[in-house]
Structures are given as C-alpha cells and as structure tokens.
Amino acid sequence: MTRLPRVAVALLALTLPLAACADRGEASSPADADTVSFGVSGPVTGPNAEYGRLWKQGFDLALDKVNAEGGIDGKKVALKWEDSQSDPKQTVPIAQKFVDDSSIIAELGDFSSPASMAASSVYQDAGLVQYGFTNSHPDFTKGGDHIWSPSLTQETLQSANAGFVAKYAKKIAVVYQETDWGKSAFSLFSAAAAQQGLTITYSSAFLPDSTDFRPILINARDSAPDALVHLGYGPDGALIVKQLRDVGFTGRFFGGQNTPEFISLAGPAAEGDIVTGAFLVDDPRPEVQEFVKAFRDRYGEEPGDFNVYAYDALITLVTAARNGGATREGVQKGLLETTDFPSIQFGTLSFNDERRPDNPRVRELVLQGGKFVLGS
Numbered sequence: 001m002t003r004l005p006r007v008a009v010a011l012l013a014l015t016l017p018l019a020a021c022a023d024r025g026e027a028s029s030p031a032d033a034d035t036v037s038f039g040v041s042g043p044v045t046g047p048n049a050e051y052g053r054l055w056k057q058g059f060d061l062a063l064d065k066v067n068a069e070g071g072i073d074g075k076k077v078a079l080k081w082e083d084s085q086s087d088p089k090q091t092v093p094i095a096q097k098f099v100d101d102s103s104i105i106a107e108l109g110d111f112s113s114p115a116s117m118a119a120s121s122v123y124q125d126a127g128l129v130q131y132g133f134t135n136s137h138p139d140f141t142k143g144g145d146h147i148w149s150p151s152l153t154q155e156t157l158q159s160a161n162a163g164f165v166a167k168y169a170k171k172i173a174v175v176y177q178e179t180d181w182g183k184s185a186f187s188l189f190s191a192a193a194a195q196q197g198l199t200i201t202y203s204s205a206f207l208p209d210s211t212d213f214r215p216i217l218i219n220a221r222d223s224a225p226d227a228l229v230h231l232g233y234g235p236d237g238a239l240i241v242k243q244l245r246d247v248g249f250t251g252r253f254f255g256g257q258n259t260p261e262f263i264s265l266a267g268p269a270a271e272g273d274i275v276t277g278a279f280l281v282d283d284p285r286p287e288v289q290e291f292v293k294a295f296r297d298r299y300g301e302e303p304g305d306f307n308v309y310a311y312d313a314l315i316t317l318v319t320a321a322r323n324g325g326a327t328r329e330g331v332q333k334g335l336l337e338t339t340d341f342p343s344i345q346f347g348t349l350s351f352n353d354e355r356r357p358d359n360p361r362v363r364e365l366v367l368q369g370g371k372f373v374l375g376s
Contacts, residue, residue, distance in 0.1 A: 036072045036326045038317060039080050039098040041109035041119070046085030047209060050235065050261045051111050051134075051306055057299055058310030059108075061291070064298075066318045072326045077318060080104060086111040088118035095119035099126040106131060106317050106331040108310075113137030114180050120147050129331050133313035134306070137181055138188075141355045148335060148355040150312065150345075152278075152362060154181075154188050160362035161229075161254070161276045162192035164375070168252055168274075169226035171199045175216055175240065176231035178205040185231040201225045206236070213240050214247055221249045230255025234262035238270070245269040258305040258365055258372050270367050277365035278345045279308045280374055291344050302371065308344050316341045316349065 040059070043052045059079060071077045080101070082094040091110050098104050099122060106129040110116040116132040117140055123130035124144030132140055132149045136157060141147050165172060172193070176186040182205065193200060201223035204216040217240065220228055228244060228251065230237050237256030242265075244253060256262040256270060258277045263270070281292050281302055291311065295303040317331060319341050324334025335351065343349040352358035364375030 034075050035078050035103070036075045036105060036321065037078050037080050037101075037103045038314070039082065039094075039101070039104040039107040041082050041084045041091055041094045041098070041107060041115075043086040043111050044081065044083035046083075046087070047235070048086045048111055048233070050259070051086075052083075054259060054304065054306035055111075055310040057295070057303075058307040058312075059314050061294055061298060061307075062311045062314040062318075064294075066315070072318060072321050075326065077314075079108075079314075084110050084115060086115045088115045091115045091119040092122060095122035095130075099123065099128055104128070105321060105326060105328050108133060108313055108317070110135075112179075112181060113140050116140060117143060120144065123147065127332070128328050129317070129335065131313060131317055133309050137184060145355070146332060148351070150316065150343075150349055150351075150357055151309075152360045153356060154185050156360050157276050157362060158185055158189040159192045160364075162189055162196045162198065164274055164276065164364045165193070165227060165229060165254055166196035166198055169198070171201050171225045172227050172229050173202040173220035173223055173225040174200055174229045174231065175204050175206055175213070175220065177233070177236070178207050182208075182231055189229070189231060206232075208232075208236065210236065211239060213243050217244050217247050217249070220244075221247055225251065227252040227254060233257060234259045235265065238262050238265035241266050241273065242269045260301060260304055263367065263370060263372075271369075273367040274375060275365050275367075275372070277363045277372060278305045279303070280363070280365070280372065282373065285347065287342070288344055312343050312345055312349070316343070 042055055043049050063077060066077050084090045084094055098107050107123060108131050111134055113135040116135045120130055120143030124146050127146060130147050134151055135149045136151045136154050138153045138155055141149055176182040202220045206213060230240050234257035241253050253273050256273055256275060258275055292303060320331045320334030320338060323338050324330040340348040340350050346359060350358050365372040366375045
C-alpha cells in the first residue's frame with residue numbers, strides 16, 4: 001500500500017515554509033558582533049519534517065520573548081538551521097560545520113536519539129554543548145559532559161506508560177519501530193509491563209517508513225488483547241490506529257503523540273487514546289497560560305508537546321548563557337551552575353549528575369473530543 005495522498009500533501013505543505021527559509025540561506029547567514037547564535041540540527045524536510053515545523057514555532061516564540069527582554073547582554077539571539085532530515089549520516093557533517101563556526105555557542109537537536117548520538121563525539125571533542133531536547137535514549141547523555149538533555153529517559157517514560165496501560169488492560173499487543181530507539185523502548189516497556197502483571201499476547205516491529213500495517217495488526221487482533229500499545233511517532237501512530245479500527249479491533253489504543261498532526265490524521269479512530277505526555281493547554285499555571293495565549297495569537301492553533309520542548313530548550317540555553325557568559329564555555333558553565341531554569345513543561349528545571357532532569361514528571365493524557373486532557 002502506498003502512502004495516503006493526503007498525508008503526503010499535508011507533509012509537503014508543512015515543510016515548504018522551513019524549506020524555503022533554508023533555500024534563501026537565512027538559516028546559515030553569518031552572525032554579526034551584535035548577535036549570539038545557536039545552531040539547530042533538525043528535520044526541515046523528509047519524513048520527520050512535521051517535527052521541524054513544530055520546533056520552529058516554539059523556537060520563534062522563544063526568540064520573540066528573549067529578544068524583547070534584551071537578548072543576551074544586549075545582543076540579539078538568532079538560530080542557524082541545518083536540515084538533517086534526522087538522518088545520522090547527515091548529522092555528523094552538520095556537527096562539524098557548527099563546530100567550525102565560531103559564532104555558534106551551543107547546538108540544539110537532533111530530533112531522534114540515533115541521529116543525535118551519531119554526532120555527539122564531534123560536539124564533545126570540540127567542547128560545544130549538544131542539547132538534545134527530544135532525545136530519550138538512555139545512553140544519549142553518556143556521550144560526554146557536554147551532552148545534555150531535558151528529555152525524560154525511556155526508563156522513566158516506559159515505566160509510566162506500563163503503569164497507565166495496567167489501569168485499563170491485562171492482556172496487550174505491542175508494535176514498535178524497527179530502530180535502535182524503538183527496540184530500546186520495547187525492551188524497557190516489556191520489563192515494566194511484566195512488573196505490572198501485564199501479559200503481552202503479541203509483539204512485532206515495523207519499519208519507520210511503512211504505510212501498510214494491516215498484516216501485523218491482524219495478528220495482534222487475533223491474539224485477543226484488551227489493548228494495543230504503539231511505540232513510535234505521531235505519523236505512524238495515526239496510520240496504525242486507523243488501520244487497527246479497519247481490521248475490527250475495538251479495544252483501547254495507547255500510542256501516537258501529543259501533536260496536531262497525530263490528532264488530525266488519526267481522527268475519530270484515536271478517540272480515547274492514551275499517551276505519556278508533558279503538556280496540557282488547560283494547565284492553570286500563569287506561565288503556561290501566557291505561553292498558550294501567545295502561541296494561539298501567533299499561529300492560530302493549539303500548542304503541543306514538541307512546541308513546548310523547543311520553546312523550553314531555547315529558554316534554557318539562553319538562561320545558561322546569561323548566567324555563565326555568551327561563549328561556548330559560558331553555556332557549559334551556566335548549565336552546570338544554574339540551579340533552576342524556567343520551564344513550561346516542568347515549572348522549573350534542574351539537572352542531575354547525568355545531565356538529565358532531576359524532577360521528572362509524566363502525565364497520563366487522554367484524547368477526548370479532538371484534544372488531549374489529563375487522565376484520571
């Protein structure tokens with residue numbers, strides 16, 4: 001089965017603004033003496049381009065805020081984008097390009113853990129902070145003392161995920177991406193599921209670029225589970241839940257992501273879906289509501305997890321540079337010495353000795369009426 005035409009059209013439309021920016025060279029123009037630059041390695045085009053779009057929204061909103069506040073020591077903050085397509089083969093030369101650009105004081109990205117980890121040694125050897133703000137692989141920050149991530153590890157996420165699943169099911173089928181990340185997630189989830197007394201009736205890996213999941217979903221259905229658990233991304237999750245309903249499975253679905261694309265593409269098939277999430281638009285904290293209002297005013301849509309991840313990531317690195325100095329050494333110093341960073345996701349963020357959040361919080365989010373709400 002080929003990819004659904006409307007998915008392809010939607011992804012193409014979403015990637016055009018970022019691709020056009022990269023084509024004009026605006027993302028890689030040299031910074032002047034009055035500008036502080038951060039490098040962004042991420043998917044502008046390719047199958048993960050939607051995440052690049054969500055990142056850009058969050059980054060641009062953060063840029064508005066920090067530059068309105070005077071930037072860093074009176075200097076404007078800017079981003080230099082490079083399109084990696086979240087491909088490990090591309091992240092290494094991008095890393096070398098950033099390392100060689102003395103105007104870049106820290107790097108943000110890449111999207112997937114394998115893509116980021118492929119380039120970690122380049123950043124580490126050069127003393128340039130790599131801030132992998134969506135990298136949940138447990139080994140990511142083991143790449144060196146300049147490798148940081150505010151992302152919760154898969155141990156934390158899959159332990160919470162299994163706990164949420166156990167509230168609603170006893171027998172489950174599991175499908176997961178055939179990637180290093182997916183295999184790690186499945187291994188950790190399986191161990192946590194066993195501790196929760198869950199029985200896995202069927203499991204199967206799938207290729208990230210698959211579009212026809214019916215063969216494995218039929219096998220999953222025939223194993224008579226109470227629920228199906230998906231360990232993957234938003235686009236494949238949307239296709240999986242729709243095809244799951246097409247083959248007649250009516251049990252609960254756990255998977256996908258808190259992104260506008262997943263909600264839109266999955267449609268009614270995902271009603272009742274549960275994910276391990278980070279953010280709710282209805283969170284009453286004043287800083288959250290200020291962010292939500294600014295996002296709605298600028299983009300005319302609701303923010304999701306990946307907008308928040310990007311927004312928080314830039315705020316964190318700017319805070320580090322303000323506290324430690326607008327240099328590569330200063331960013332590292334600021335990350336090491338700052339006790340609490342402002343954060344939409346966490347309230348305040350602080351790091352442990354492994355350069356991960358020391359105050360992890362995972363929320364059970366349930367899809368109801370086209371938006372994710374806090375679970376019971």
